[in-house]
Amino acid sequence: MADTLTARQGDTLDGLIWRERGLGIEDCPAVLAANPGLASLGPTLPAGTAVTIPAISAPALPVRDIVQLWS
Template sequence: MADRLTAAQGDTLDELLWRERGLGPDALAAVLTANPGLADLGAVLPLGTPVIVPAIATPAAPTREIVQLWS
């Protein structure tokens, strides 16, 4: 299911995706494909620009093994 985000003042696409959905640069191609003409708006999106974010699997957070030195 796709989400709709709205650009705030001074937002770049990658900043908007990171802040709102935790998505990194690997999601940019899918978002640009879902929003024809979005790249033509420039690096900084105009205030209020709607951005459709297609369903993108977010990678799971890396896990660390916990080493307990004392019981």
């Protein structure tokens, strides 16, 4: 399911998708493909720009072993 985000003043694409959906730079190509002409707006998106986010699942958090120093 696609979702639409709205850029705030000073937003970059990677900053917007990180803040709103927890997506990383590796997801930018999929977002750009879903938004023809978005790249032509430049590195900083104009405030109010609607950005469609395709169905991309956020990355799972890394699993870390727990080290117990005292029992």
